Each structure stands twice: as C-alpha cells, then as structure tokens.
Amino acid sequence: MNSRSKYKTKQREILLTYLESVAGEHITANDVCAYFKEQGENIGQSTVYRQLESLVDEGIINKYIIDANSPACFEYVDKDSHVTGHTCFHLKCEKCGKLIHLHCDELSDIGDHLYDEHNFRLDTKRTVFYGLCEECS
Amino acid sequence: MNSRSKYKTKQREILLTYLESVAGEHITANDVCAYFKEQGENIGQSTVYRQLESLVDEGIINKYIIDANSPACFEYVDKDSHVTGHTCFHLKCEKCGKLIHLHCDELSDIGDHLYDEHNFRLDTKRTVFYGLCEECS
DNA sequence: TTGCGTGCAAAGGTTTTGCATGGCA
DNA sequence: TGCCATGCAAAACCTTTGCACGCAA
Numbered sequence: 001m002n003s004r005s006k007y008k009t010k011q012r013e014i015l016l017t018y019l020e021s022v023a024g025e026h027i028t029a030n031d032v033c034a035y036f037k038e039q040g041e042n043i044g045q046s047t048v049y050r051q052l053e054s055l056v057d058e059g060i061i062n063k064y065i066i067d068a069n070s071p072a073c074f075e076y077v078d079k080d081s082h083v084t085g086h087t088c089f090h091l092k093c094e095k096c097g098k099l100i101h102l103h104c105d106e107l108s109d110i111g112d113h114l115y116d117e118h119n120f121r122l123d124t125k126r127t128v129f130y131g132l133c134e135e136c137s
Numbered sequence: 138m139n140s141r142s143k144y145k146t147k148q149r150e151i152l153l154t155y156l157e158s159v160a161g162e163h164i165t166a167n168d169v170c171a172y173f174k175e176q177g178e179n180i181g182q183s184t185v186y187r188q189l190e191s192l193v194d195e196g197i198i199n200k201y202i203i204d205a206n207s208p209a210c211f212e213y214v215d216k217d218s219h220v221t222g223h224t225c226f227h228l229k230c231e232k233c234g235k236l237i238h239l240h241c242d243e244l245s246d247i248g249d250h251l252y253d254e255h256n257f258r259l260d261t262k263r264t265v266f267y268g269l270c271e272e273c274s
Numbered sequence: 275t276t277g278c279g280t281g282c283a284a285a286g287g288t289t290t291t292g293c294a295t296g297g298c299a
Numbered sequence: 300t301g302c303c304a305t306g307c308a309a310a311a312c313c314t315t316t317g318c319a320c321g322c323a324a
Contacts (some may be wrong), residue, residue, distance in 0.1 A: 007298050029288080041143060044306040049289065051304090065205045069314065071288060082323060090259050110247055116274045119271035120228050125178060130263035134256035144278060144323050181281040188315065190277090202316080208313060247283065 011043050015051050019061055023076035026064065026099055030071060060070060060123045066092055066099065073099075077125075087111070087124045093133035148180050152188050154200055162215035163201065163236055167208060199262045201237065202262055209237075224248070224261045230270035238271060 018035055019027065029048050052074055055061045061074050085120045087108045091100040111122040131137075155172060156164065166185050172176045189211055192198045198211045224245045228237040248259040268274075 009298070009304060042306085046290075046307080047305055063205075065202065068209045069287075077318075081167040091251070091255070092264065094260060100257070104218065104255070106250055106254070107247065108244045113243055114228070114266070114268070117243070118228070118241070119270040119274075120237070120239075120266070121274045122266055123231060123268040126231065126267035128264070129251070129257070129259055131251070131260040137256075137258045146323070147281060148280075179281085183282080184280055206312075210322075 011047055012013070013049055013055075014041060015048070016055070016131070019055075019074070019076045024101075026073040026075050028071040028073050064090060064099075064126070064128055066128065087126060090128045091133070092128050092130050093136055094130055095132055095136035098133055149188055151178060151180070152185070153192070153197070156192075156211070158212045158272055161238075163210040163212050163216055165208040166212050176257060181221075201263070201265060203265060208232050226261060227265045228270070229265050232248075232269055232273035233265055235270055 010122070010128050012123070018032065027030045029052060029085060030069070031044070032048050032052070033045050036048075039070065050060065053065070056074070059077060062078055064075065087103070089102040089107055090103065093100070107122075111124060114120040114122045122135055151173070152169065155169065164183070166189060169185050170180070170182050170188070173185075174260060189198065189200070193200045193211070196214060201210050201212065203210060214267055225241070226239045226241065226244055228239055229235070230237070245261075251257040251259045
C-alpha cells in the first residue's frame with residue numbers, strides 16, 4: 001500500500017481515462033489488460049496492478065473482493081456521492097453473481113451505529129453485502 | 138458445492154473434532170494442514186479442502202473471505218446462535234487485520250430491511266464489514 | 275462389491291516481485 | 300541528473316483437478 005503516485009505517466013493517464021469512461025461498471029485487472037491489448041497499447045500487467053493499487057490508495061477508485069477465486073474488481077469512485085451525501089452500498093448475489101449498487105439512507109445509518117455503539121469506523125467502500133437477489137431467492 | 142458427505146471417514150471425524158475444539162477462532166485450510174502435520178496425522182491438502190467445502194454445504198462450518206490474497210477462513214458454527222436468535226456479524230479491521238465478532242440486535246434489523254425494501258436476502262454468514270477498529274482509528 | 279473418499283502431484287488463475295531499462299521532473 | 304515507473308519473466312500463493320488406490324457401507 002501507501003505508494004502515492006508521484007509521477008504523471010502516460011500509462012497512468014490512459015488507465016484513469018479508461019476507468020472513468022466505464023464508471024459504474026466493475027472492472028478486473030484482466031479487463032484492463034485486455035482493453036489495452038485491444039487498443040494496441042502496450043502496458044505490462046504489473047504496471048496495471050501497481051497503478052490500480054495506487055489509485056485505490058488515493059481514493060480515486062475502489063476495490064471490491066467479491067469472492068475467493070474470482071479476481072478483485074475495481075470501480076471508479078462516484079463523485080456524486082460526495083455531493084448528495086448518499087453512500088453507495090454493494091450487494092452481491094451469491095447465486096447469479098450479480099453485483100448491485102444500492103443507495104439507501106436507512107442503511108447509511110448502520111455506519112453511525114457501528115461507530116457510536118461499537119467504536120468501529122465502517123468503510124462502506126470496501127464492504128460488500130452477500131445474499132440472494134430478487135430473481136434468485 | 139453440493140457434495141454432502143455420505144461416508145463417515147476417519148479424516149472427516151478428526152477434522153470436525155479439531156474445528157469444534159477451536160470454535161470461535163478463524164481457521165484457514167493451511168492451519169488445518171499444519172495442525173495435522175503436528176499431530177503426525179497424514180491428511181492430504183485436497184482432502185482438507187474437499188471436506189471443508191462439504192462442511193460448509195452442510196452448514197456445520199462457515200466460510201469467510203476476508204481479503205484478496207489472504208486465504209479463506211473457516212469457523213465452526215455457533216450453535217447458540219440458533220437458540221438465542223442472535224446473528225453474528227463480522228467486522229474486519231483494514232489496518233491491523235483483526236476480525237471481530239459482533240452480536241447486535243440493531244444490526245440484525247438490516248437483514249429485514251434489505252429483504253422488505255430491496256428484495257435482497259442477506260447472508261450474514263458471508264458478509265464482512267470492513268473498517269477501522271477502536272485501536273486503529 | 276460398489277462407489278465415494280483419499281492422496282499425490284500437477285495444473286489453474288490471480289497477484290506479487292526482482293531487476294534492468296525507460297522516462298518524468 | 301535522480302528516482303520513480305515500467306516491462307518482462309519468474310515466482311508466490313491459494314485452490315482445484317485428474318487419476319489410481321483405499322476404505323466405508
């Protein structure tokens with residue numbers, strides 16, 4: 001962790017532009033590599049992983065671990081959430097694998113509750129709720 | 138998934154006894170293998186993984202995926218929770234890595250809320266709340 | 275006897291790392 | 300120029316799988 005990017009490199013810019021262009025989607029490191037191959041851009045996979053890690057540290061993207069043995073996925077941070085004050089939660093269906101975005105004020109209260117009552121500072125960006133979606137349950 | 142155990146083998150019994158003896162702790166597949174090596178028992182790692190999977194399917198143990206690139210961990214199901222009706226939540230500190238057990242009725246309500254309002258059937262066994270614990274925040 | 279469970283070894287997939295080179299400031 | 304970032308390849312890591320043998324029922 002930690003390594004904040006200090007240099008503005010071509011690779012970083014391309015990566016950022018791509019992630020921004022697919023904001024709202026969940027992208028794996030492999031997706032990124034495939035995209036670059038498609039574009040004829042040559043970016044090593046280690047660079048992809050290292051830049052993704054930096055971007056997570058900087059709060060520019062979020063990282064979600066959905067499942068053991070499926071790759072981590074990344075998502076451009078929704079800037080609107082700062083404006084509206086809405087927290088975005090993630091629900092993951094264990095059956096069909098769907099990842100659902102959820103904005104819900106009542107759920108937002110649990111962060112306060114965990115802090116007030118249990119001294120735990122919830123990181124909503126990292127937390128994923130597992131269960132069954134409407135179609136699968 | 139699916140493969141319910143049909144045979145009662147020596148390996149399964151030893152594994153179960155061990156897991157029961159460390160109920161409340163979070164055990165990785167590797168911990169199990171190490172324990173057996175210590176005991177002079179010869180159990181293949183594939184057996185460990187396969188039995189753990191069966192036990193999860195049977196609801197005898199739970200599986201938690203805490204983090205990318207840290208192994209899945211398993212935990213003997215707390216039988217009391219069926220009696221008391223308390224749901225056990227898991228809080229994971231992103232800084233020190235500590236995994237905290239939490240019994241909280243208010244939190245239990247979020248399962249109902251997700252179901253009533255969002256048609257999502259929460260799986261509290263799988264869901265891990267990320268954030269910062271008291272000491273680290 | 276039947277067929278599930280086991281053990282070993284090998285494969286699989288994701289992510290990390292070592293090291294020399296390249297490029298930003 | 301100084302140092303960080305990059306790229307390649309190899310390694311590390313956890314987990315799954317193929318196959319022959321063993322063992323529970």
